Amino acid sequence: MTGGTKLATGWFLDHSRTFRDAQVRILVPVAALSGFLNNTPVVAALMPIVDDVCKRIGASASRLLLPLSYAAILGGMCTVMGTSTNLIVREEYEAKHDGMITFFAPAVVGIPATILGVGYMLLFSSKLLPERRPAVSVSDDPKKYTVEMQVDPSGPLVGKTIHEAGLRSLPGLYIAEIQRGSSVVPAKPNERLQAGDALILVGALESVVDLRKTRGLLTPDDQGRKLEIPAWRRTLIEAVVSSRCSLLGKTIREGRFRSNYNAAVVAVARGDRRLEGKIGDVELEAGDVLLLEASPSFLHRAKELRDFYLVSRVDSNNVQRHERAWYAIAIMVAMVLIAALNIASILTAAMAAALAMVLFRCCTANEARRSVDWRILIVIGATIGIGAALHSSGAADAVALGLIRCAGKNPHLTLALVYLATMLCTELITNNAAALIMLTVGIGAANSLGVSELPFVIAVMIAASASFVSPFGYQTNLMVYTVGGYRVSDYLRFGLPLSLIVFAVAVMVIPWAFPFPLNPPAALPVPAP
Template identity: 50%
Template structure:
C-alpha cells in the first residue's frame, strides 16, 4: 500500500482509540481526522466535505424537524402508549418495543422510524421508570434487524440488488432475503432480551436516583369531556410518572385522600400532586389535564406559546405573607403560579391556600419573555426557564400523525425519495402550525449531523487510497480457494468495513470483490450477495457504522465502548446465523 493508504488507516485507528479511551466529543474527534487527511492532500476539499451533501445526512437533519412536530403536538406520547403498552419488567419492555419496530422496519425506511421513536421510547422509559440506556440501543438494533428482512428494508439491500441486476443474471424477490433476515431478527431480539444485563449499561440521571430537594405541590384539573374522563388513575398513566405522588382528589368539594389505582376520574376533578419538576413538566403535557388555577386563562399570552419558568421568591417581594389567591400574581406579572416548592418540605394544601415565604420556589406558566424581563427583578432571587415545557398543541396531534403517515406512504410507494418526502413533511409541520420556526431550529441535533458527515470523509479516504480494496483482496486470498471459507471471509470483511466506513460504502466496495471470487471459484453468487446485504446492513459494534446507532448515542447516554459490549456479540451471532442458513438456501 502507498503511504497515503497507511496514513489513512492510522488516522482511522487513532480516531477510534480516542473515542474509546477519552471523553472528547465524537464530532471533534472525527472532524479532526478529516482535517488531517485534508491537510496532507489525501482528500480533496470536495471529498472531505462530501458527507455534508450526502442525502442520508440531510434527511436525518430534516427528520428532526418532523419529529419535533410530533413531539410539540403530543402525538409522540400517544404513539408510545398505544404501541408499547405497560410492561411488567425490563425484558418485557424490550420485547414489546423491539418486536413491532422490527416488523415496521421490514417495510419502512428505518431512519425515519428510529427518528420518530427516539422521543416516544424516551418518554415511555420515563413513565415506566426504566433506564433509557436499556432501550435505545435495542431500538436501533430492532430497526436494523427489521431492515434485513426485505429488499426495501434498507438502502443497502437496494444498492446491492441494483449492482446485482446490472452485472449478473441473478434476481431476488422482495422477501427472498427473509429466509436469513427473519431468523437473524428472532435470534437478535432473543439475545438482547435474555442477556441485556451484560450487554447494555444501566445509566440513570443523578436526580432520578437521589431525588430532587424541590418537591412541588401542583393542582391539575380533569377536563370536562376530555379523554381521561371514565378512566382509572392507572389507565390514565398518572401513577407511572417517576417521583410524582397523587396526594388527593377534590371532587365537588369532597376530598378523596389516599387515592387508589382503580379510582375512576370524573370531569372537573381537581388532582393534587406532589413531585419533582421533571415529572410536573410531564404532567403538564398529559392530554385531558389542565392546570387548575382559575386565573391561568386570563393570561394574555396564547397558551401554546407559554413556557414553564422557575422563580425563587425574595424577601422583598410583595407576595410574601400572602396566599397565592390573595397575591394578585397574574395582574403584577402576567403569569400564573401552578406549583410551589418549599425547602424540600411537602405542602399538603391547595395552591391557592399556600401562604408564600421567602425562598419558596414557584413554577410559573408565563410568556417566553418573562424570564428575561424579570431576571434582575428584586422580587425574585433567581428566574430560570425550563426547556421543552411548552404545552402540547393536542388539537393538532392527529394532523401531525397524518403528515407522518403521508411521508411514510409516499416513500413506501416510491412516489418521492426519502429526502423529498421529509422536506415536504417538515414544511407541512410548519405551515399547519404543528411547530414554530424557533422550535424547528432548536430541534436539529447538529452534533449528530457533523459526526455522520465526518464519517463519510474518513470512509472515503480508505476507498480513494486503495487501502480498503487491498485489505479485502489480501484477506480473501487467505481462504485458499475454498468456496465456504471465501464466503466467510467476504462476510467478515464486509462486517468490518461497514463499522469503519458506511454500510453502503462497504457494500459497493465488496460487491466486485465477491463477484470476482465467486466467478473464479465457479460458485453460486447468490449466497455471496446475501452475505454482503446482511453484513453491510447488520452494523452493531460502533455508533458511526450505521446512522440509527448514532442517533440513539446521545438519548441513551452511551459511551463509544458500550457499542462494543453490545454489538460484538450481535455481530458474531448474525454472522453465525447467516453463514449457517445462506449456503443451505442457495447452495454454493
C-alpha cells in the first residue's frame, strides 16, 4: 500500500473551499481515474478524503459520497479495463466469437454519458440528496489520544501555514499546541510550520491512525524507523498500562520502549483528558492507553508480561509506503499504455504490473493475495457455466426471440430492450453475472436479426455497469450506504434519472458508432426445441 491514489488526487482535493468547488474537484478526477483503475479501491481510498473535505467546508458527506460512487461507475464505462464487468464481457466474447473489442471501444458511450452524468450530479445532488448523519461517527469514541508528530525537515509541509497544510480542521483531531525548541507556540491558522516542529494533537483513535499516513509528518525523533522491524511487518497495537507495570511514575522517554519492548509509543490516552507537553514527557499512570507501533509478536510477548493488559491490534491500520507511491503510479501508467497500444493483452499487462508492484515493494505478496476476492471469481466461473447452458439449451435464443417480437424485428428497439433487461438484471443479481447471462441473450438476438453482434455486446457491457437505483447492484454503492447514512429511496430518487440519461445516450450512440448491417433476414428463425 503506497497511498498512490491519495497522492494523485489529494493535492487537487485539499484546496476545496465551497461545496460546488468540492463537487468538481471530487467527481472529475474520480471519473478519470476509474477508467484505468478498478473503481472499488478508488472509492475506498477517497471516502475518508471526501469526509475530510466535507468537514472542512461544513457540508454533509451524504451529498458527496453517493455521487463519488456514481462518478466511479461512470468513469469505469469508458475503457475495457474500467470495470471487471467490461473485462469479463470482452474476454468471453473474443474467446467464442470472431469479433474484437478495442481498449477504448466503450468510450464512445462512456465519455458522453460521464459528461452528462457528472453535469446532472453537479446540478441536482444538493436538491435530491438530503443531509443525513452516518450510523457511525469517528467522534463517537470517548477516548482522546494525545499524539506528537514532528514536521519532516525534507517534507512538503515546511514553510506552509497550518491552514495551508490542511491541519486546521482535521476530522476528529485538533492541534493543541506547537513545541518549537524550548518554547510553546499557539496553533494559529496562519502560523507557519518549521522543520522539526513538534505538533501536539488530541483526537480519536481512528483519526490518529489516519494522521500517521499524512505526508510530511513523522513520529517523534522518527522512532518508528529505528525499530528493528521491517516497515511492512509493523502494526499498531493498543495496550493498557497495568497497576503492576514497572514503568509507573516514569516518563515515556525514561521507559525506553524501543530497547525494552522493541516498540514505539505513537500516542497516549487518559480518558477524555488532554495531556500537557510532549509525549516523551508524559508520566505513565495505571489505566493509561498506549498506542504502540510494534511487530505482531508483541501481542504474544505482552501476555507474558505484567506491564500491560487488554492488548489488542488496531485493525484499521495499513502501513503506507509513501516513498513507493510514484513507483505504483508509474507501473499503473505503463500497464494502461501496454494494454491500450495492444503491445500485450490486458491479462498479460495486468499480471506483469501485479508482479512489478511486489518486486518494487509497493505491496507485499500477502497483501496482493488478500486483495483477490475469491468469492467474485467463483460467481463469475459459475455464471459462465449458466451462460453456456442457456446457449446450448436454446433458452437464450427463446428469450432473444421474445425481445425481438416485442420490438417488431426493429434492431434499434431490440437493442433498447436488451439494454433495459440487462440493467434490470444488474439490480437483482451481481453485475458480472448479469453481464454474462445477458451477453448470451444479446448475441442470440443479433444472430436472429442477422445484424452485427458488436452493438449488442457494447450495450450489455454498458448496461451491466449502469447500476444506480439500488445500493445492492454495485459494490461501491454498498460501500457508501452505511457511511453516508443513506436509505434505499435515496438511490431510487437520485439514481433513476442518471440511469435514464445513460440509457438514452447508449441507445442513440451505439447504433451510430457500431452500425447494424442492412440485410436482416426476412423471417425470424425458430429456436430448437
